Amino acid sequence: MFDGMTAETLARMQFAFTVSFHIIFPAFSIGVASFLAVLNGLWLQTRDDTYLTLFNYWKKIFAVAFGMGVVSGIVMSYQFGTNWSVFSDKTGPVLGPLMAYEVLSAFFLEAGFLGIMLFGRERVGDKLHMFATAMVAFGTLMSATWILSVNSWMQTPAGYSINDLGQFVPEDWWQIVFNPSFPYRLVHMVLAAYLTTALVVGGVGGLHLLRNRTDAPARRMFSMAMWMLIVVAPLQILAGDLHGINTLEHQPAKVMAMEGHYESHPDGAPLILFGIPNPGEKRIDYALQIPQVSSLILKHEWGASLDGLDTIPDENEPPVSIVFWSFRVMVGLGFAMLGLGAWAAWRRYRGRLYDTPMLHRAAMVMGPTGFVAVLAGWITTEVGRQPFTVYGLLRTGDSLAPVAAPAVAASLLAFILVYFFVFGAGTFYLLRMMNKPAGTVHLGLKDGPIRTAGITPIMQTDSDAVPGE
Amino acid sequence: MFELSFIWAGIIAFAVLTYVILDGFDLGVGILFPLADGEREKAMMMNSVAPIWDGNETWLVMGGGGLFAVFPLAYSVVMPALYMPIILMLLALIFRGVAFEYRWRTERWKPIWDIAFFGGSIVAAFMQGIALGALVQGIEVADRAYAGGWWDWLSLFSILTGLAVVVGYALLGATWIILKTEGSLQRQMQNLAWWLGVGTLGFIGIVSIMTPFQDPEYFSRWLNLPGSIFSVLIPGAVLAAAWALFTGLNAGKDGQPFLAAISIFVLCFIGIGISFYPNIVPPSLTIAEAAAPDKSLRFALVGTVVLVPMILAYTAYAYWVFRGKIDPAEGYH
Numbered sequence: 001m002f003d004g005m006t007a008e009t010l011a012r013m014q015f016a017f018t019v020s021f022h023i024i025f026p027a028f029s030i031g032v033a034s035f036l037a038v039l040n041g042l043w044l045q046t047r048d049d050t051y052l053t054l055f056n057y058w059k060k061i062f063a064v065a066f067g068m069g070v071v072s073g074i075v076m077s078y079q080f081g082t083n084w085s086v087f088s089d090k091t092g093p094v095l096g097p098l099m100a101y102e103v104l105s106a107f108f109l110e111a112g113f114l115g116i117m118l119f120g121r122e123r124v125g126d127k128l129h130m131f132a133t134a135m136v137a138f139g140t141l142m143s144a145t146w147i148l149s150v151n152s153w154m155q156t157p158a159g160y161s162i163n164d165l166g167q168f169v170p171e172d173w174w175q176i177v178f179n180p181s182f183p184y185r186l187v188h189m190v191l192a193a194y195l196t197t198a199l200v201v202g203g204v205g206g207l208h209l210l211r212n213r214t215d216a217p218a219r220r221m222f223s224m225a226m227w228m229l230i231v232v233a234p235l236q237i238l239a240g241d242l243h244g245i246n247t248l249e250h251q252p253a254k255v256m257a258m259e260g261h262y263e264s265h266p267d268g269a270p271l272i273l274f275g276i277p278n279p280g281e282k283r284i285d286y287a288l289q290i291p292q293v294s295s296l297i298l299k300h301e302w303g304a305s306l307d308g309l310d311t312i313p314d315e316n317e318p319p320v321s322i323v324f325w326s327f328r329v330m331v332g333l334g335f336a337m338l339g340l341g342a343w344a345a346w347r348r349y350r351g352r353l354y355d356t357p358m359l360h361r362a363a364m365v366m367g368p369t370g371f372v373a374v375l376a377g378w379i380t381t382e383v384g385r386q387p388f389t390v391y392g393l394l395r396t397g398d399s400l401a402p403v404a405a406p407a408v409a410a411s412l413l414a415f416i417l418v419y420f421f422v423f424g425a426g427t428f429y430l431l432r433m434m435n436k437p438a439g440t441v442h443l444g445l446k447d448g449p450i451r452t453a454g455i456t457p458i459m460q461t462d463s464d465a466v467p468g469e
Numbered sequence: 470m471f472e473l474s475f476i477w478a479g480i481i482a483f484a485v486l487t488y489v490i491l492d493g494f495d496l497g498v499g500i501l502f503p504l505a506d507g508e509r510e511k512a513m514m515m516n517s518v519a520p521i522w523d524g525n526e527t528w529l530v531m532g533g534g535g536l537f538a539v540f541p542l543a544y545s546v547v548m549p550a551l552y553m554p555i556i557l558m559l560l561a562l563i564f565r566g567v568a569f570e571y572r573w574r575t576e577r578w579k580p581i582w583d584i585a586f587f588g589g590s591i592v593a594a595f596m597q598g599i600a601l602g603a604l605v606q607g608i609e610v611a612d613r614a615y616a617g618g619w620w621d622w623l624s625l626f627s628i629l630t631g632l633a634v635v636v637g638y639a640l641l642g643a644t645w646i647i648l649k650t651e652g653s654l655q656r657q658m659q660n661l662a663w664w665l666g667v668g669t670l671g672f673i674g675i676v677s678i679m680t681p682f683q684d685p686e687y688f689s690r691w692l693n694l695p696g697s698i699f700s701v702l703i704p705g706a707v708l709a710a711a712w713a714l715f716t717g718l719n720a721g722k723d724g725q726p727f728l729a730a731i732s733i734f735v736l737c738f739i740g741i742g743i744s745f746y747p748n749i750v751p752p753s754l755t756i757a758e759a760a761a762p763d764k765s766l767r768f769a770l771v772g773t774v775v776l777v778p779m780i781l782a783y784t785a786y787a788y789w790v791f792r793g794k795i796d797p798a799e800g801y802h
Contacts, residue, residue: 071562077534080537080544088541096541100534113787171764403552425571429570432574
């Protein structure tokens with residue numbers, strides 16, 4: 001299956017595969033954790049049972065997604081060593097402590113309070129349970145903060161020196177953690193996580209509104225999701241724009257690939273809306289473009305000059321086609337999200353939010369697009385960083401462990417099989433849980449009557465299992 | 470002696486030991502899972518660890534992440550050397566971790582996730598034992614990189630340490646279930662723990678006798694003065710812990726067998742530490758050589774001394790919240 005590939009290619013495929021799977025779960029659980037904290041808080045304040053119903057409904061979905069995130073994340077934390085050990089040796093002094101802080105300040109917090117959030121309401125009371133829920137949400141945000149600091153440092157390294165062993169040595173921790181692209185990347189990612197969750201919640205709400213537009217939990221979640229969308233989607237477009245300007249300053253080659261600028265444009269660059277990158281000829285075929293607009297977006301100035309990939313040595317050029325396409329997918333979906341949010345805001349203004357089946361159907365279709373946009377964005381930034389692991393300083397080819405291609409191929413195959421089986425099953429369970437209306441979900445075993453000794457409590461109240469299935 | 474790198478070696482050792490004890494008993498529960506009689510006992514066994522397993526496993530990330538942070542050279546040498554056992558362990562932990570949620574979401578596939586829970590637990594435990602054995606028998610290093618072959622980790626010795634860890638984790642799991650349950654499941658585990666105790670001690674004996682022959686350094690460490698003092702002290706303490714285990718089981722005590730089993734693990738861990746010191750990757754990479762620059766060690770240490778006590782405090786609180794015998798009617802599924 002992987003004949004003739006080098007260990008480097010295989011290790012890159014393995015990392016791309018495992019990290020692409022992994023990022024989906026945190027992107028969702030960051031948002032749902034905050035959503036749960038908000039729902040729990042609103043319930044404590046208003047004692048409106050719809051909030052509690054929604055909390056218990058999304059809590060179970062969160063638990064499944066979080067479990068998948070944990071197990072796929074543990075793989076990531078060891079893969080640096082197994083496949084990229086030279087990278088680990090060289091960057092460990094700088095990146096290692098940041099990752100250690102992620103473990104200490106985020107993973108333990110999430111894991112320590114997750115049990116109380118899921119199982120402990122009756123044991124600790126409402127207030128401590130609220131605290132535990134808030135700690136889980138806070139932990140997911142801390143985790144995002146540290147790992148984006150790590151990733152940003154690899155994109156825009158700062159605050160280091162290089163010793164005679166070729167290792168990056170920390171000089172200024174402030175500069176390392178708050179490296180030039182970190183604030184933009186963090187904001188962009190956290191907003192993406194909130195958008196992703198809002199789209200999923202809105203999709204589920206839309207589904208149940210289509211079935212029964214009087215369903216109170218469905219109305220509540222749809223309404224909350226659409227509010228979130230109309231507030232966050234514009235913010236995200238603004239954050240993305242600022243992030244793009246930052247990237248132009250620090251990683252110009254990436255922006256050239258995103259925009260498809262093979263040539264320099266001294267008198268203002270056009271915005272290429274669509275086209276087909278032709279890496280052999282180094283041009284964009286069939287380009288549909290608007291003059292000057294790329295300069296306007298990237299430099300906020302009409303007619304500003306923009307360099308193209310012709311100013312970059314060939315061996316430093318990122319793979320243009322992938323970056324070009326993934327960027328367009330991300331941006332296109334971002335505007336579609338804004339459109340959905342605006343449509344919902346207009347229907348709400350007309351008092352028709354729950355009576356517009358077309359809108360509910362659109363929300364359902366848009367439900368999974370947050371994940372697609374996150375993946376596309378991730379591909380844009382990571383492939384755009386190539387051919388470096390530490391931008392401009394450490395090449396991907398020089399980061400590899402002394403691994404043999406067959407070993408990497410075998411483990412890659414194993415990861416592919418296991419991930420599709422395990423996470424395929426998990427996705428199936430998640431969709432089945434979301435397919436049930438929130439109002440009918442059993443809250444826990446204690447809520448189910450124990451009728452006869454013959455029926456064990458677990459089997460009897462296992463509400464998610466379809467009988468006879 | 471009191472250099473930062475040695476403080477850090479102590480912290481990493483503490484994280485690994487904490488991992489071994491905490492995830493050890495919940496992996497042990499998974500290893501014993503097929504012995505449960507019926508759905509009720511299965512639910513009791515799984516629910517005894519469901520609220521805490523995630524926190525337990527985080528210590529594994531702490532061990533790996535900590536090694537990357539403060540001993541990047543050791544991390545970059547050990548991981549390729551143990552490539553296959555580590556990948557297999559990770560895959561096993563995937564199956565095991567998702568089983569906690571998945572088995573309640575389906576009727577038709579429940580047996581599959583039960584097998585995933587058991588299989589994932591036993592393979593993860595076995596691979597951890599193999600990794601330990603491979604580390605003890607030594608890892609070849611040249612030019613700051615792993616220089617051995619792809620199958621070096623596989624030997625009679627590492628297979629024995631793998632089996633030792635499986636049996637030892639099962640002992641921890643059995644004594645944990647004794648602590649958390651009552652009735653027929655508890656009685657079954659009391660009988661089983663007795664045999665698992667015998668098995669664990671047997672493996673400890675075999676591995677201990679073989680260890681000094683893995684490396685001449687170990688041999689002189691254990692059999693010449695002053696190391697030979699430990700050669701008397703440690704086995705003596707292990708025997709005392711074993712005595713506490715068996716008397717506790719015979720007297721039907723709830724907590725004593727679990728504490729005794731933990732003590733056996735702590736003593737073995739100290740024994741391994743005596744063999745290793747001052748190496749971090751035997752036979753040739755020392756703690757000082759593998760350490761990151763002092764600036765990295767100091768930065769990471771500041772947060773660690775603040776955060777680890779907090780972690781221990783809220784972890785203890787979480788255990789306190791879920792204290793007592795398992796109520797079979799409890800759960801959230």
